Amino acid sequence: MTNERLGEALRLLGIDGPARRVYLALLERAPAPLEEIGEAAGLAGAELAGAYAALVDAGLAGAADGTGAVVVPVPPAAGLDVLARHRAAEVEESRIAVGGAFDVFRRQRLAASPGDLVEVVTGDAVGPRIRQAWASAREQIRQFESPPYVPLAGATEDALATLARGVTQRVVYSRASLEHPGHLKDVIEPCVRAGEQARVLPSVPVKLVIIDDAYALVSLSIREADVHHTMLVVRPCGLFSALVALFEESWSGALPFHGRTARPGGLAPADRRLLWLLAGGASDEVIARELGVSRRTLFRRLSTLMARLGAANRFQMALRAQRSGWL
Structure with a gap:
């Protein structure tokens, strides 16, 4: 030396x-x-x-x-x-x-300068700012997810890469997310298999992403996200705390679903998708479309699942499916 x-x-x-x-x-x-x-x-x-x-x-x-x-x-x-x-x-x-x-x-x-608490991002700047947020996460991401979606190439890959880095992801999906053509198969299921913790509600109040305890990305409303393509970046303040509390309250009341099964043999992926859509409140028409089957075939598969679970109706089937770890 x-x-x-x-x-x-x-x-x-x-x-x-x-x-x-x-x-x-x-x-x-x-x-x-x-x-x-x-x-x-x-x-x-x-x-x-x-x-x-x-x-x-x-x-x-x-x-x-x-x-x-x-x-x-x-x-x-x-x-x-x-x-x-x-x-x-x-x-x-x-x-x-x-x-x-x-x-x-x-x-x-x-x-x-209280204005520094909230930043307004609009137009073409929205997509890159979302990707930057996912890349910056270190501990956890909390999200309300619902259409309409900002066209963002590589968004699913970003989520999978974040999960691979060990970042916890908790997502509350709206029923509309499950009903959006191809979204369950191409976006939700791959993330759930990679370790995302997912739950579903009939609807979510805003499109929201909370990055660690650092800041939140939030739309003013679902409709305004579609019309104005506007996103707010909210840094720690009273509003940020309220958004965190809103997410945690919604998370506690949402229906869990995941990509693993508690019973040996489990369910076929198509049957699990059927149960997820059913639990999310999707109509028979939407479920049949997502599964690529006729309504007649759908009713036959529902009858088979109800018999397998010993359920007398759809509500009882969903309840027993959750208890069995199928949702």
């Missing part, structure tokens, strides 16, 4: 310039009197004594004998461990300090 690289390694461990020069001189000349080491390092007096003391404190240097007249570098293992832990602690303290300073700045800035 060159002196330059070694010096940089010592710097990263918190050893200052004079101490680094003394340590390099020790490696070249020790064992030797401290004054000789200082001469090689270009130091003397109090500056030399301080640099040498720093190396002793770091566990990198010491006396060669009991008199202390001659100094040497010492095996660095223990000293380097202490330095590394100390450096890590300093970095963590610095991270907290910088983060705290930014929080103070943000509070002061937002107090002075």
Whole structure:
């Protein structure tokens, strides 16, 4: 290792310039009197004594004998461990300090300019901002999902990549999501199989994506999302807290469905899709269309599932299917 690289390694461990020069001189000349080491390092007096003391404190240097007249570098293992832990602690303290300073700045800035709490994104900027949001998630994404959909190439791949990074995704789908042609098969089911936690309600109040506890993307209403192509970016504030509470309340009352089964053998994917659509409140016409079967075939399959579950009607079938882990 060159002196330059070694010096940089010592710097990263918190050893200052004079101490680094003394340590390099020790490696070249020790064992030797401290004054000789200082001469090689270009130091003397109090500056030399301080640099040498720093190396002793770091566990990198010491006396060669009991008199202390001659100094040497010492095996660095223990000293380097202490330095590394100390450096890590300093970095963590610095991270907290910088983060705290930014929080103070943000509070002061937002107090002075409340408009910074909410950003309006419109038109062609909506799609890229949504993709940026998914890529920025680190812990969890909470979402209300319903048509109309912004045409966004790669949206499903973005969701799958986010799941693959270990980000938790909880999504409440509207009945319209399940009824949207091809959406269940091409979008919802792949994400559920990849680990998404999905639930369904007859309708959702807004199109909403909450990224960690950092910000939310929200439409003013389902209709306005279609007409105006407008999205709000809401940062932590009272409105943000209300959106989080709205999601959690809706999540607790929504019907779960997932892509695994509790019974050996489970269900065929088409039958599971049938139950999901039925539980979501889709009409017989929509279910038959999504499954690509006639209404007559649909009724026959419903009768088979009801018999398999020992159910007397559709409501009882949905209830028993949920208890069996089929929804």
